[in-house]
Amino acid sequence: MWGGQLAAPHLLRRTDLHDLASTLSLVSRLVVIALVFAVIAAGCSSASPVEGVEPPTPITSDEMQTLLQESTEPIVLNVWASWCTPCRSEAPLLSKAASQFKDDVRFVGLDVRDTPNGAAAFIAEFFPDAPIEHYADPSGAIPTDLGGNRGVPLTFFYRPGGELSYLHFGVIDERTLVLQIDELVNG
Amino acid sequence: MEFTLLGAAAIAAGAAYLMLWWEAKHGNAARCTGNLWEIGVVSAVSGIFIGRIVAMLVDGTNPIAHPADIILVRSGVSTAGASIGAAIVFLWQARKEPIYAADGLSAAALAGLAGWSAGCLVRGTCLGTASDLPWAISQAGSTVTRHPVGIYAAVMFGVAAVAIAWWKAYRRPRAGVPASVAVVAAAAIRLVTEPFQPSLSGGPLWFYGAALAVGIAGAIWFGVLAPRRAE
Numbered sequence: 019m020w021g022g023q024l025a026a027p028h029l030l031r032r033t034d035l036h037d038l039a040s041t042l043s044l045v046s047r048l049v050v051i052a053l054v055f056a057v058i059a060a061g062c063s064s065a066s067p068v069e070g071v072e073p074p075t076p077i078t079s080d081e082m083q084t085l086l087q088e089s090t091e092p093i094v095l096n097v098w099a100s101w102c103t104p105c106r107s108e109a110p111l112l113s114k115a116a117s118q119f120k121d122d123v124r125f126v127g128l129d130v131r132d133t134p135n136g137a138a139a140f141i142a143e144f145f146p147d148a149p150i151e152h153y154a155d156p157s158g159a160i161p162t163d164l165g166g167n168r169g170v171p172l173t174f175f176y177r178p179g180g181e182l183s184y185l186h187f188g189v190i191d192e193r194t195l196v197l198q199i200d201e202l203v204n205g
Numbered sequence: 206m207e208f209t210l211l212g213a214a215a216i217a218a219g220a221a222y223l224m225l226w227w228e229a230k231h232g233n234a235a236r237c238t239g240n241l242w243e244i245g246v247v248s249a250v251s252g253i254f255i256g257r258i259v260a261m262l263v264d265g266t267n268p269i270a271h272p273a274d275i276i277l278v279r280s281g282v283s284t285a286g287a288s289i290g291a292a293i294v295f296l297w298q299a300r301k302e303p304i305y306a307a308d309g310l311s312a313a314a315l316a317g318l319a320g321w322s323a324g325c326l327v328r329g330t331c332l333g334t335a336s337d338l339p340w341a342i343s344q345a346g347s348t349v350t351r352h353p354v355g356i357y358a359a360v361m362f363g364v365a366a367v368a369i370a371w372w373k374a375y376r377r378p379r380a381g382v383p384a385s386v387a388v389v390a391a392a393a394i395r396l397v398t399e400p401f402q403p404s405l406s407g408g409p410l411w412f413y414g415a416a417l418a419v420g421i422a423g424a425i426w427f428g429v430l431a432p433r434r435a436e
Contacts, residue, residue, distance in 0.1 A: 103273045107280035110264035114405055189279045193330045196403035204335060205349045
């Protein structure tokens with residue numbers, strides 16, 4: 019049973035039919051586990067929009083530049099859209115960070131290439147109480163004007179006065195977000 | 206689209222594979238007949254996705270309504286959920302010889318964690334809290350010097366992995382002890398490094414503390430209290 023010392027990993031026991039059946043059995047069990055988690059999640063989720071949420075205020079590129087330059091506080095500017103799955107994925111993290119750092123940093127959300135209803139539902143789902151100012155950019159031109167690109171999500175970190183400290187492309191993780199906020203506050 | 210997470214995962218997998226390869230050449234004391242590489246990879250990948258689902262549940266996101274979110278692990282993975290999920294999947298796969306399999310993977314798992322931590326160089330996430338120590342470094346354009354906490358973790362995990370591999374190869378500890386010591390090492394390293402990590406919540410210190418206690422209890426049981434198994 020205990021077959022002595024191991025051979026090199028690439029020489030280990032080859033997959034035979036028994037192993038294949040075992041692997042398929044494992045996969046089927048993993049699927050069942052995932053479904054159980056998902057069913058539990060369906061009961062725990064709070065996906066229904068909150069009524070009375072206003073869609074984001076439209077803003078032009080010049081107005082956004084002015085907002086950044088005139089701010090006396092550091093700004094975290096997150097570019098999102100309700101149709102963007104990665105934006106949905108990172109939204110809970112941004113909501114928590116905005117609440118935690120609201121005394122030190124101003125959080126601004128920029129909704130791009132979106133519908134007012136979609137944006138309002140997104141805000142209601144993810145940012146109902148988060149201290150984040152949301153603006154709309156239906157053309158999606160502002161992120162490019164600020165030095166980003168047309169992809170979403172994007173997260174810009176600005177020092178007071180509008181100097182860009184850091185630009186993150188794609189979904190942001192907790193470590194990067196907190197580190198860059200700390201750079202804004204203490205850098 | 207970013208691929209830095211995949212880069213870090215590849216470094217982790219490579220480090221774990223190299224450790225298994227080295228151990229196979231020098232005598233892996235675990236005597237496990239199972240395919241450790243497959244068991245380790247399936248456990249790790251399953252753990253990551255289980256941890257992601259747990260994180261989504263905690264954030265109030267419905268995995269059924271938003272299944273694509275599950276693969277966006279960068280947005281957050283529950284450490285406790287991932288670890289427990291990986292352990293359950295591991296126990297299922299290695300159910301015929303779980304202790305020997307755990308011993309066999311102990312050094313490789315720590316090597317994988319070392320590789321994952323070193324992957325901060327690819328991900329750009331090595332920096333931690335501010336520090337004035339001589340080896341503190343700053344990010345480009347910043348005046349704030351910081352602990353290179355990702356490197357701390359990589360070095361500590363690497364030293365622990367090599368120490369356990371050497372111990373297994375040349376000292377032949379009792380079955381179950383290497384795996385328990387590996388759990389102790391991993392939890393202790395996380396407990397030591399977590400305060401230096403940038404974090405919203407301070408990290409799951411409770412989970413690392415619980416894992417440390419479980420590891421110590423396992424080491425005492427397998428090393429002192431449990432009857433010796435017939436070889």
